[in-house]
Amino acid sequence: MSARIGVVTFPGSQDDQDALRAVALVGAEPVALWHRDADLRQVDAVILPGGFSYGDYLRAGAIARFSPVMEAVIAGAREGLPVLGICNGFQVLCESHLLPGALIRNGGLLFINRDERLRVESTATAWTADYSVGQEIVIPIKNGEGRFTADEHTLDELEAEGRVIARYLDNPNGSARDIAGIANAAGNVVGLMPHPEHAVEELTGPYPGPATDGLPFFTSILKQLVAA
């Protein structure tokens, strides 16, 4: 059997098609979900894609968090539904309090689109099991508000519980403790500023490469779902 992985489209979502493509590339069944629809169509996992949901005019992710689909995602996540928030999706997860902290304007105040070197810090999540701890990977970032911040206590807690899943090797935006992605305590919810769905094909991935370092995010979840 395969696994059904949903990708939510909010008005203003941009990387939803890319996330759907990545899901299909690893052999899972991509399922398009609509922001107004509280029905998750029996998916086994959900991806909140990158973009500018509702224009992000108030604060990135602040409106999306109140959409009907997010009620279902929040309820599901609390019961163990695997959820990956990429970029704007990470911002939505923070606004939804499924993950701690917040993403604020980049240190240099500019939008940055660049291939970033990351170090994987935790493989104990639904989305990172196919990596190895300490593995160095290249994944693109593209955001204007990607600087992770949280109070010292929260940061210490994330570190102590092994919930930092990836760090930047060349911190591009001033993120606290070089954090690029984090997980919730149960490991089913992961938020990541870099875009693994843009590192899944030799043809279109980071140049000069490696081009497909994002694939394990998608193979990890597929294996877990198929094994379950």
Next chain:
Amino acid sequence: MTTQPAQSAPQHYTVDTVENAAATPEVEQPYGALGVKPDEYDRIREILGRRPTSSELAMYSVMWSEHCSYKSSKVHLKQFGEKAPEVDFLLVGPGENAGVVDVGGDLAVTFKIESHNHPSYVEPYQGAATGVGGIVRDILTMGARPIAVMDPLRFGAADAADTHRVLPGVVRGIGGYGNSLGLPNIGGEVVFDPCYAGNPLVNALAVGVMKKSEIKLAQAHGPGNKVVLFGARTGGDGIGGASVLASATFDDGRPSKRPSVQVGDPFMEKVLIECCLEIFAEDLVVGIQDLGAAGLSCATTELAAAGMVSAGVGGMDVQLDLAPLRDATLVPEEILMSESQERMMAVVTPANVERFFALCEKWDVTATVIGTVTDTGRLRMTWHGETIVDVDPRTLAHQGPVYHRPYHRPDWQDGLQAAVPDSLSRPKTGEELRETVLRLLASPNLADKRWVVEQYDHRVRGNTVLAHGEDSGMLRLDEESNLGIALSTDGNGRYTKLDPYAGAQLALAEAYRNVAATGARPLAVTDCLNFGSPEDPEVMWQFAEATRGLADACQVLGTPVTGGNVSFYNQTNNQAIHPTPIVGVLGVIDDVTRRTRLAFEAEGDILLLLGDTRDEFGGSEWAHVVHGHLGGLPPKVDLERERLLAEVLIAGSRDGMLSAAHDLSDGGLIQAIVESALRGGHGARIVLPDELDPFVALFSESAGRAVVAVPRSEELRFTDMCRFRGLPVARIGVVDGDAVEVQGQFSIPLEELRRAHTGTFPALFG
């Protein structure tokens, strides 16, 4: 349905009705302040048989403006049609919102370039942002999904104070709008020259893809069909001169501080795109038009006029007070002229209206039926029951003034061409050549543009095969067949100033060469012609020469102009910019996995120089940077050579013979080699041909050339192909090491080159 209730009429506004206009022929109208010439005003009165109402005058003033009517350029632009090469792939030519070409299979591609120069000088962020928004709506209007944008930019001197106001805002605006639309930005240019101070050029290209069967046209057909205005509400932005029209009747309580530059809402546009694509997919529109320059005036008249021309019968009745407003105090003249962004107009059969509105509701897009297609041959508008417009729409859209503006070759042209760069002091020793390489590499026009392009998303949609830093942008269209397209924009104002005819041809030649260098076959052209005032006969001569040159070259290369834009009046205090035609070339590639990059990726690859190198430094980057000199003639144009070079580059790519290819242009051979070395992280050892002076070999900007890297195993096959086809080829070195070494002259480590290349922009703008 989300139809808005009719708004109440603003108080103290006296509507100028058709009846009133007929009864009061003596009323003086402020046509001059709207840019309407006395003879044009007389012609309007003649057409109507009475004075225009103030609403009609508003419409004529914008529709007959240079921007909308092309009245100064029309007589020259028609060459693009008259000299168009015979091709079988052109599905829609100039005149529609954008040209459409058949790229194979069941797919068609539409693309077009436009300018947003003046607004971007006044308000860099919004000017540039709405430039992207406008061209993307043109592409959408053809029925296509927009899939990428590109932005050729020109600014004043890089270290000028005003450039530091304009450039960062323009770049953020392009990124802010394009990124929020989810459109990859796959190329463009950033060029500096003092001539653009006060007149920056912000051109924007968009490209879209559709099924051939789904092309949409801007035509209002079928009496009884509904006219739907949808998208953003109409506001007071971009109204420009409309205020003079009714100034006597404006009451004092209304908002007065209004931006003359439109303000963009990319979220609204993104939603509008997705909404339109679902509407197109269900085939719910008879015709569609975006609201750009001249807003509702343009959309209604063009839809109605085109419908009449194609169907032989037509017309439109519009109830203008039904248009949803952001500012309820707007009066008809302002509503007609408003350039509020993110609006579209569709013609929908009564049977499809309900479904059309359901899709708008799904995307939270405001939609309102504001009119009906008729068979009266008239465009009629009412305002709270009173008729304020009653015109033949063709007189607005198609029968605007046509000027044969006088032009003559400037007296200074001979002197400029006689000021050849031969006497400029040239680097002679290895050390001097080395310093010149580093100086040019770090000069703003040749420096690494990462500071700019990292603010653009080039990845979204996941089909970007090549983008910034390559010779052309390339997109995959079909994930099954790997069919793709390539696009490049180029233009050199210095060359065009020296010789407008040759300069325009060189712009085309470079874009054509860039597309071929990545392995794609050049198909078709879009152009943005940026010039000074057409009222200056010397500028008009530049324009006449450039259009003639471009039309002639398109004929030779077999690449028709499918559409584009003219931007006049790029001048301050009688000082015009260099004439700057920007040419965009679209190419097609059957298998994008066979694309050629420009990076040196493999040690041991053989470097070959294709084409002839001559002592050509007129208008060169070297003369500009080192001597601040502009004079002489631009490089020689040889279009047959360009075609031959392209054939070889395409064949080399298709047959897997090439590891890398890079077109030679600004900065010459050494600039190309350094760029390829830095991108691939491998150095090169260069042995210059004995017969060439080292300086000329390294820095000449002779056209029709490229440098390629081929694996040793392919060298013979490739050079045989060149010789067989008659393309000059010379072995000039090998990919090797971590320095660029020119034997017997100098060696520069890659790290030193990288520092020089990448340091400039952060130092200037960081």
